Amino acid sequence: MxxxxxxxxxxxxxxxxxxxxxxxxxxxxxxxxxxxxxxxxxxxxxxxxxxxxxxxxxxxxxxxxxxxxxxxxxxxxxxxxxxxxxxxxxxxxxxxxxxxxxxxxxxxxxxxxxxxxxxxxETRAIDVGKINDQVFIEVAGIGLEAALFPAAEAIKSPGVISTVHGVLNGLLTLLNFKPTKLKISFDDNTHHTYEAIQVTICNAPYYGAHFQVAPDIIMDDGELDVIIYRQFSKLAYIQHAISISQGRRVFQPKIRRRRVKSLSISSNHPVEIQADGLPHGHTPARVIVTSAALHVRVxxxxxxxxxxxxxxxxxxxxxxxxxxxxxx
Missing domain, CATH: 3.40.50.10330 (Probable inorganic polyphosphate/atp-NAD kinase; domain 1)
Structure with missing residues (x-):
C-alpha cells in the first residue's frame, strides 16, 4: 500500500x-x-x-x-x-x-x-457540499457570518495592529450589515422568501469556533442541513451564537431548518458567501450535495x-x- x-x-x-x-x-x-x-x-x-x-x-x-x-x-x-x-x-x-x-x-x-x-x-464515504463552484466539507454560509470573516481572519493574524484593525472592521461590518430578503428554492420544487440575517448550510456537526448549530447532523445521509435565521436582530443573532458556542440550546422559534439535496438562493442585493471559512463572492448561490464523495478513515x-x-x-x-x- x-x-x-x-x-x-x-x-x-x-x-x-x-x-x-x-x-x-x-x-x-x-x-x-x-x-x-x-x-x-x-x-x-x-x-x-x-x-x-x-x-x-x-x-x-x-x-x-x-x-x-x-x-x-x-x-x-x-x-x-x-x-x-x-x-x-x-x-x-x-x-x-x-x-x-x-x-x-x-x-x-x-x-x-x-x-x-x-x-x-474503517473506511467510510462522506458527503461533500458545493456552493457555486466551491467545495465545502463543513459548512457554507450566506449573510452576516460571511461578512464578518475578513475581520475574524485579521483578528487571528499575529500582531496588535492586525488585531485592532480586525476588531474595528468587525464592529463596522456589524453596525452596517442589514438583513435582506432571500428567495430560496429547496430541491427545485418549493420556493420561500425570508427576511434573514444568516443562512447556514451544514454538512458536518462542527464548524467555526466549535459551533454546533445542529448536533444531529449526519455526514453520510446524502443531504445538507439548512439553518435559516429569519427576523433576527443582530444582537439576538450574536446572543444565539454565543449560546451555542457554550453548548446551551434555547428553543428559538425564529429559526427554520430544512434537509435538502440542493437549494438556490437569490437576494435583492449581493450578500456575502463563505465556504469553510473562506470568502467566496456574493449571491446568487446554487448549493448541491455530492453523496459519498470522500473516503476517510474513521x-x-x-x-x-x-x-x-x-x-x-x-x-x-x-x-x-x-x-x-x-x-x-
Whole structure:
C-alpha cells in the first residue's frame, strides 16, 4: 500500500493549537505512530502556494491508496478537496486550533491515537457540499457570518495592529450589515422568501469556533442541513451564537431548518458567501450535495457524525495490510 503524508510543517506549533509541540517533534511523533502499524509514508510538505489540494490530487492520480493530512482544518480541507470522487482514502491527524472535522468524525487528538484510527479504523464515504463552484466539507454560509470573516481572519493574524484593525472592521461590518430578503428554492420544487440575517448550510456537526448549530447532523445521509435565521436582530443573532458556542440550546422559534439535496438562493442585493471559512463572492448561490464523495478513515465505533453501518469494500483489507506490514 502506497501512503503519502501531507504535513503542514507549522501546524501544532501555535500556543492556540489543541495539541502543542515543536515542528520536529510533531513529524517524529507522526512517523513513529504510523510506523508502529507498518505504514511507511512518503512525506510531503504544504507550502503557501499549495495548501495541500495539489499535492493530494497528484498523489491520487499517481495511485496512492492512503493520503494522510496532518494539520489544522485548513490543511485537512485542502487535502480532502483534492480527493473528492477519487479512489484514494483520506487519513486525518488533527493538529490545529479547532479540529472541527476530527471532532465531527470522532477522530482523537493525540497523534498516536489518530495514527491508530488510520491503521485500524474503517473506511467510510462522506458527503461533500458545493456552493457555486466551491467545495465545502463543513459548512457554507450566506449573510452576516460571511461578512464578518475578513475581520475574524485579521483578528487571528499575529500582531496588535492586525488585531485592532480586525476588531474595528468587525464592529463596522456589524453596525452596517442589514438583513435582506432571500428567495430560496429547496430541491427545485418549493420556493420561500425570508427576511434573514444568516443562512447556514451544514454538512458536518462542527464548524467555526466549535459551533454546533445542529448536533444531529449526519455526514453520510446524502443531504445538507439548512439553518435559516429569519427576523433576527443582530444582537439576538450574536446572543444565539454565543449560546451555542457554550453548548446551551434555547428553543428559538425564529429559526427554520430544512434537509435538502440542493437549494438556490437569490437576494435583492449581493450578500456575502463563505465556504469553510473562506470568502467566496456574493449571491446568487446554487448549493448541491455530492453523496459519498470522500473516503476517510474513521473509528469503528463512536463515530458521531455518521450513520451506523458496514465498512466500505477494501477497508478491512487496508487494516490487514497495515497489520501484516507491521509483522514483517
Amino acid at each position: 502506497r501512503a503519502i503524508l501531507i504535513l503542514n510543517p507549522f501546524a501544532g506549533t501555535s500556543v492556540m493549537a489543541e495539541t502543542h509541540q515543536s515542528e520536529e517533534s510533531n513529524e517524529e511523533a507522526i512517523l513513529r505512530g504510523l510506523r508502529s502499524y507498518g505504514i511507511e509514508p512518503e512525506v510531503q510538505y504544504t507550502t503557501p502556494e499549495d495548501a495541500g489540494k495539489g499535492l493530494a490530487t497528484k498523489a491520487a492520480d499517481e495511485g496512492a491508496e492512503l493520503i494522510i493530512a496532518a494539520g489544522g482544518d485548513g490543511t485537512i480541507h485542502a487535502v480532502a478537496s483534492g480527493l473528492i470522487e477519487r479512489k484514494s482514502t483520506l487519513g486525518i491527524i488533527p493538529m490545529g486550533t479547532m479540529n472541527n472535522l476530527a471532532h465531527s468524525l470522532g477522530i482523537p487528538l493525540p497523534i498516536e491515537a489518530a495514527c491508530a484510527i488510520i491503521a485500524k479504523g 473509528p469503528t465505533i463512536n463515530t458521531p457524525g455518521l450513520h451506523e453501518g458496514p465498512e466500505l469494500p477494501g477497508a478491512q483489507e487496508s487494516s490487514l495490510l497495515a497489520g501484516s506490514q507491521n509483522k514483517q
